[in-house]
Structures are given as C-alpha cells and as structure tokens.
Amino acid sequence: MNVIEIDHLTYSYPGAEQPTLKDVTLNIEKGDFLAVVGNNGCGKSTFCKTLNGLIPQFITGDFEGSVTACGLDTKTTDVGSLARKVGYVYQDFENQIIRPTVLDDVSYACLNYAMPDYRERGMKALEQCGLTGKQDDFIWQLSGGQAHLLALAGAVSLQPEVLILDEPIAQLDPMHADRIYGVLKELNETYGKTIIVIEHHTEYIADFCKHVMLMKDGQIQWKLPVKEALQRVDELQECNIFPPQVTIAARRMQKSGQLPADAVLPTTVEEGKNVFVKKSSAPEKNPPTVTHSEQLAAQLKDVSVSYRSVKGGPHTVFSGLNLDIHKGDKIALIGSNGAGKSTLMKLLVGLLKPSSGDVLLGGKSIRSVKPEALSRQVSMVYQNPEDMFIKDSIGADISYAMEVRHVAECKERTEELLKRFNLTQLAHRDGRLLSGGQMRRASLAIGIALNPGILLLDEPTANLDIATRKEIMRTLEDIKGITETVIIATHDMQLVCEWADRIVVLCGGKVVGDGSRDEIFGNKEIVDTVGIRPPEIFTMGQTLDTKALCYTIDDFLAEFEGRTKRS
Numbered sequence: 001m002n003v004i005e006i007d008h009l010t011y012s013y014p015g016a017e018q019p020t021l022k023d024v025t026l027n028i029e030k031g032d033f034l035a036v037v038g039n040n041g042c043g044k045s046t047f048c049k050t051l052n053g054l055i056p057q058f059i060t061g062d063f064e065g066s067v068t069a070c071g072l073d074t075k076t077t078d079v080g081s082l083a084r085k086v087g088y089v090y091q092d093f094e095n096q097i098i099r100p101t102v103l104d105d106v107s108y109a110c111l112n113y114a115m116p117d118y119r120e121r122g123m124k125a126l127e128q129c130g131l132t133g134k135q136d137d138f139i140w141q142l143s144g145g146q147a148h149l150l151a152l153a154g155a156v157s158l159q160p161e162v163l164i165l166d167e168p169i170a171q172l173d174p175m176h177a178d179r180i181y182g183v184l185k186e187l188n189e190t191y192g193k194t195i196i197v198i199e200h201h202t203e204y205i206a207d208f209c210k211h212v213m214l215m216k217d218g219q220i221q222w223k224l225p226v227k228e229a230l231q232r233v234d235e236l237q238e239c240n241i242f243p244p245q246v247t248i249a250a251r252r253m254q255k256s257g258q259l260p261a262d263a264v265l266p267t268t269v270e271e272g273k274n275v276f277v278k279k280s281s282a283p284e285k286n287p288p289t290v291t292h293s294e295q296l297a298a299q300l301k302d303v304s305v306s307y308r309s310v311k312g313g314p315h316t317v318f319s320g321l322n323l324d325i326h327k328g329d330k331i332a333l334i335g336s337n338g339a340g341k342s343t344l345m346k347l348l349v350g351l352l353k354p355s356s357g358d359v360l361l362g363g364k365s366i367r368s369v370k371p372e373a374l375s376r377q378v379s380m381v382y383q384n385p386e387d388m389f390i391k392d393s394i395g396a397d398i399s400y401a402m403e404v405r406h407v408a409e410c411k412e413r414t415e416e417l418l419k420r421f422n423l424t425q426l427a428h429r430d431g432r433l434l435s436g437g438q439m440r441r442a443s444l445a446i447g448i449a450l451n452p453g454i455l456l457l458d459e460p461t462a463n464l465d466i467a468t469r470k471e472i473m474r475t476l477e478d479i480k481g482i483t484e485t486v487i488i489a490t491h492d493m494q495l496v497c498e499w500a501d502r503i504v505v506l507c508g509g510k511v512v513g514d515g516s517r518d519e520i521f522g523n524k525e526i527v528d529t530v531g532i533r534p535p536e537i538f539t540m541g542q543t544l545d546t547k548a549l550c551y552t553i554d555d556f557l558a559e560f561e562g563r564t565k566r567s
Contacts, residue, residue, distance in 0.1 A: 003162055003194050004028035004051060009065035011046065011055060020046045022218040024065070030161070033188045033195045035205040035226070038215035039240040039467055040435055044198045045091075047215065048164050051196070052086040053079045070161050084113070087155030089148075091166040091198075096151045102126070102142070103135035106153045113158070125157035128191065129183050144337035145176025149183060156187070162194045163187065169201060171383075171462050173336040173491045174533030177201075181208045200464075203244045203536050206230060206267040214239060230267045240467030245537040246272040249553050250562070259562035272540050276560045278548075296363065297454055297485045298325040298348055298378075303357035305343055317343045318509045320357070325454070325485065332500035333489040336531055339506040341489035342383075345456045348487075349380045361454075375401065379452035383459040385443035389431035394423060394442040397431055401449050417445040421475065437468035441475060448483055455483040461492045473499060494535050497521075497551035505530055518549050 009024040020043045028034060036044050049055045053074040056063040067074040070085035090096060099105035107122025115121060126132055129149045134142070142150060148168065155163060165184070169177035185208055187193040199205055205212060205226060212229035214221040216239055222229075230236075230243045233251040242248065250265040250272070259275070266272040303321045306314040317340045325331065333341050346352035347359050350371035358365050361377050382388060391397045398417050402410040418424045421441040426434065431442050440460060447455055460476065461469040469492065476499055479486070490496060496503060496517070503520045505513030513519075513526045520526060521534050534542075537556045541548035550556040 001030045002027045003030040003032075003070055005066075005068040006050075007066045009050065009067060010062075011050065011064070012062040013059075014061050016061075018218075019062070020218050021050070024218075024220055026213070026220055026223065028194065028196070030194055031188070031192055033184070033208065033210040034197070034223075035209040035212045036196060036198045036215065037200070037202075037205070037212060037236075037239075037241050040437070040464070042215045042239075043218040044215055045166055046218075048088070048166065048196065048198060050074060051162070051164060052088050053077065053082040054088075080113075083109070083160070084158045085160050086162045086164065087158060087160040089151050089155055089163070089165045089168065091170065093148055093151035096154060097139055097147060100138055101135075102131065102137050102139060102150060105139060105150060106131075106135075106157055109154055110157050118157075121157045121159070122153075125153040128156055128187060129153040130179060143176065145172050145179055148172065148176070148180060152180075152183065160193075162196065164196045166198045167200070168197055169199075169204065171459065171491075173531065175336055175531035177204070177533075184208065200241075202230065202242060202247075203268075206244050206247075214241070227264075227267060231265055233265065242467075244268070245535060245553055245556075246275075246540050249537060249540070249556050249560075250275055252553065252557060253562045263562075269536065269540050269543055273543060275563055276540065276544055277563045278545050279559060279561050293327040293329075295327040296324055297327045297329070297361070299323070299360040299363075300344070300347065301358050301360065303347065303354045303359065305340075305347070305352065306355050316509060318354075321510065323504065323511055323514075325487070327453075327484055329485050329487070330499065330501040331485075331487045332496040332503045333487055333506065334491070334493075334496060334503060334530075334532065335506035339530075340509060341506060342458055344506070345380055345458060345487070345489060348454065348456060349378050350374050351380075375405075375452070376450050377452060378454040378456065379447045379450065380456040381443050381447040381458065381460065383462060385439040386432050388443040388446050389439075392430055393428045394418075394431045394434070394445075395427035397442065398445050398449055401446070405450070407450070413449070417449060420478070421445045435468075436464050437471050440464065440468075440472050444475060444479065448479060452483060454485045454487070455479070457486065457488045457490075459490055459492075460488060461490065461495055469495070493533060497535055497538070505532070517551060521551075522549055 006024055006026045009021055010019050011021040012019040038044050050067050051069050057079055072082060074082060097105055099108050103122055106125050107118045110118035110121045126135055129152050131149055131153060168180050181204055184195050188195045209226050211223055212226055213223040230247055233243050233247060236243055244267055246269060247265050247267050250259060253259045254263060266275045300321055300323045304319050305317045308314055335341055350366050350369060358367060389397050391400055395414060399410055399414040402413060418427050423442055426438060431439060461472050473495055503517060504511060505520060505526060507530045535551060537550055537553055541550035541556055548559055550559060
C-alpha cells in the first residue's frame with residue numbers, strides 16, 4: 001500500500017529560471033524508512049515540502065502534476081488537515097519549540113486541534129520519543145539532542161502516518177545522534193510510521209534505513225534498497241554523496257584487484273569483518289605527539305562559570321577549569337552537547353565573564369576589557385554563518401570591521417580575502433542568500449579580516465553535505481598559514497582527525513583529555529566516558545587489530561587488504 005503517490009510533479013520557485021523539481025514520479029510504501037540523498041541544491045528539501053502541502057500552499061510557485069499523501073491531495077487539502085497525516089521536523093527545529101515547558105510544547109498542537117485528551121497525547125509522544133520524566137522541565141534545560149527529540153515528539157503527538165526529518169543529526173554529538181535514530185527505528189518498527197529523512201551521514205543510512213532515493217538536478221535518479229544503493233559507490237561519489245568509509249575502502253580494493261569484481265561490498269563494520277584482513281607487511285608507524293610553542297597565546301586559570309536558572313539552583317558549566325593554549329596550536333575542542341565548548345569560546349572573546357578565576361590573552365587579563373577591544377587579538381566565527389552577515393553584500397561584510405577601525409589598505413585587503421576564499425564572483429551577493437559552503441567561506445573571510453592571533457570556529461562543518469565539508473576542510477588547511485592559533489569546536493571526527501594537531505576533550509566541566517589523536521582515540525576510557533565516535537574506518541581497523549590506528553581510508557588501505565584476492 002502506497003502512503004505517498006507523486007505523479008509528474010514539476011515545481012519552480014517564483015522568478016526562478018529553471019524548475020527545482022522536474023517531472024518527478026514516485027511511490028512510497030507504508031512503513032518504509034527512506035533516506036533522501038543528493039548534493040546541496042538538488043531539491044531534497046523542496047521535494048519534502050511538497051509532501052505536507054507547504055509547497056504550493058504557503059510557498060507559492062509554478063506547480064504542475066499531483067502529490068497525494070495518505071489519500072489527500074496536498075494541493076487542495078488544507079495544511080492543518082495534512083499536518084495530522086504528515087509530520088515534519090525541520091532542519092532549524094528550534095523554531096518549532098514555542099512553549100516554556102516540555103509538556104506544554106509537546107501537547108500544544110493537539111490543544112490547537114481542540115483534542116480533549118491533548119495532555120495524554122503529549123505524554124504518549126514523550127514516551128515514544130524517549131523523554132519520559134522530562135515533562136515538567138523548562139525547554140531551555142534540555143540538551144541539543146533532547147530539544148530535537150521534543151520537536152519530533154511535537155509532530156508525533158498528532159499521530160501522523162508519515163514523519164519527515166530534514167538533517168536530523170546535523171548538529172548532534174554521536175550519543176544524541178544514536179538516540180534520535182533509535183527513536184526513529186522504534187517509531188518505524190513498533191508503531192508502523194513511515195519515516196523519510198534527508199541525510200548525509202551514510203553510516204546511519206546503512207544501519208537504520210530501508211531504501212535510498214538519489215536526487216540530482218531536481219530529478220529522481222533511482223530509489224533502491226539500502227544495501228543495493230550503497231553498492232553504487234562511483235555513482236554516489238559523482239553526486240558528492242560518500243558511502244560509508246568501509247564501503248569506499250572495499251571498492252578501492254576491488255579496483256586494485258584485492259577483491260573480486262563481483263564481490264558484495266560491506267556497508268557496516270560488522271560486515272567488514274568478513275572482508276578485510278591485516279597485511280602481513282603492514283608498516284610500523286611512529287605515533288604522533290603534540291609539540292608546543294613555549295609562548296602562551298591564552299590561558300584559562302581556575303575558571304568557573306555558572307548560569308542562573310529559573311528552576312532549581314544555578315547551572316554550573318565550569319568549576320576550576322584550567323587550560324593553556326600555546327601560540328601556533330591547532331586545537332579541536334570536542335565533547336558532547338552541553339559540555340561547554342561554546343562557553344569556552346565565549347570566554348576567550350570576552351562575551352562571557354567567569355564567575356571566578358581569570359582568562360588571559362597574551363599574558364594579560366581580559367576581565368575588564370570590552371569584547372570589541374579584543375577583535376584584533378581573537379575572532380570567533382559562529383556556528384550559524386548568517387549571524388556574521390550585517391551588510392547587503394559579502395564584500396561589504398568582509399570590509400566592515402576594517403573600515404570602522406580605519407585599517408589602511410582596507411579595499412586591497414578585502415579583494416585579497418575574496419580571492420583567497422574563492423568569493424570574488426560573489427562579492428556583491430547578500431551572504432544570507434548564498435549556499436551553505438559559500439556562507440562558510442564568507443564567514444571565515446570575515447573572521448580573519450583583522451588578522452587575529454587566535455581564530456575560534458564553532459561547528460564550521462555543521463549542516464553541510466560531505467562534499468562541502470571537504471571543501472571547508474581544504475579551506476581550513478589553507479588558513480593554517482594565515483592565523484597562528486586556531487581552535488575548532490566540532491562533532492565532526494573526520495575534521496578532528498585530518499586537521500587538528502591537538503585535541504582537547506571536555507566532559508562534566510573539566511578537561512578529561514588533552515593530546516594527539518592517538519592519545520585521545522587510542523584511550524578507550526576517554527572514548528567510552530565522553531561518548532566520542534571515531535571515524536568509521538578507525539573503528540573498522542580497531543575491530544580487526546586493536547593496535548591499528550587508522551584515521552583515513554588511505555591509512556586503512558596501508559594496513560589491511562581483502563580476505564579473498566582475485567585469482
């Protein structure tokens with residue numbers, strides 16, 4: 001039985017030269033768990049917004065063909081009726097949370113529909129989404145992962161047949177990401193919900209989804225069972241979609257003759273056990289160590305930070321935190337949601353003052369210094385790059401800080417930065433209207449405009465597809481020679497492994513790990529305590545040989561080979 005039926009759908013946004021969706025025909029069966037993949041701009045979000053009537057009822061445009069969801073025509077059925085059939089959790093899910101307490105929020109939609117049992121429905125949705133016991137909490141007490149589950153519970157409370165989630169784990173640490181997908185699996189298998197996710201993390205697709213649909217240039221290339229879909233390594237990579245690392249490693253072995261041409265490629269670590277084996281001639285590696293400059297760029301000395309709380313006592317983020325940051329350090333700051341990564345960065349730029357203790361830049365306390373006076377010493381690029389744009393063009397945004405400080409040769413410096421970050425052709429475009437990768441590059445250019453000694457980056461690869469993440473990683477590698485000291489707060493372990501010289505791990509308001517990638521990822525106690533998820537290829541190597549420390553596919557291929565070589 002089909003729960004979604006689409007017939008020759010073509011859709012164009014107002015004023016667009018080309019349709020975003022082009023002659024799409026598709027059926028989705030009841031009970032499916034479908035992953036929608038494709039590079040940025042291929043039409044994934046537009047496609048999903050046609051399924052609950054937002055397009056064309058609220059987002060107008062040229063709409064041809066038909067979309068039927070749960071037996072309702074999405075073009076003519078009012079959105080209120082469709083919402084009870086098709087629930088949607090948006091990428092910016094925070095905007096869906098509008099009431100002060102958890103139970104108020106989760107039951108709000110049911111109250112709007114005048115359902116007499118609205119509170120009971122809310123409690124049931126909290127139970128289904130793993131938030132039992134949180135009903136009396138204020139929403140600002142929730143972690144990022146819990147807030148995402150609350151947005152999902154709000155959609156679930158109406159008991160729709162279909163649930164759509166746009167990038168459900170983009171801003172979450174691995175522990176919360178696992179929890180989100182665990183809830184989705186339960187909703188799918190136990191409660192019979194049809195789940196549709198827009199997802200770039202193919203390792204989660206391999207573990208949880210049933211089908212994959214590839215979109216390219218507004219068209220559906222195919223919809224296939226997950227196992228079959230992820231075998232199409234070359235085709236997916238051509239579309240900037242990267243299958244699980246174990247699958248890519250096996251495909252590269254296949255191409256080099258280490259695996260038969262007709263071999264079924266593994267898509268999970270468990271399957272990889274039967275495919276890979278340690279090479280007898282694997283080279284010995286010298287573990288990297290962290291070397292520091294003697295000169296300190298910044299220090300946090302016995303820093304404590306507490307936030308006032310509406311309910312209960314103050315919330316303590318740090319208590320007696322100590323951290324030395326050396327000139328030239330390239331630090332990845334990691335830890336679960338709520339560990340204090342963003343708080344630490346706000347302390348360094350002066351946006352937040354410690355309750356006790358002190359923050360020093362260049363050996364001098366910044367307790368009485370205004371944040372704007374620190375901009376030449378330390379600069380922060382925010383997690384949401386659009387927060388960096390205040391003018392009507394990125395050229396003006398890049399030059400703004402230099403202009404107000406009367407920096408000499410401001411125009412030449414702006415042109416140099418536009419060229420360096422491949423933005424010259426976009427100089428007159430409003431930054432808020434650029435693609436995700438373009439916005440990230442522009443925000444980085446703004447961040448280094450004043451040549452700060454320390455650059456802080458908060459989740460620079462969040463919400464980006466893998467191809468754009470790789471582009472940003474190349475950009476970060478490029479600025480290693482520009483800004484002396486860089487600190488990145490991130491959940492992106494591939495970025496951590498490929499970029500950082502030093503990894504600092506936060507947990508419970510303390511530094512629980514500080515060292516090289518081997519010292520951090522090779523320490524099982526730290527990994528288990530903090531819930532760090534190494535890159536999949538690292539886990540694959542460890543599963544085969546506990547001494548193996550492989551952070552990239554190239555590292556893995558140097559140590560392992562296919563179990564069955566082609567004769």
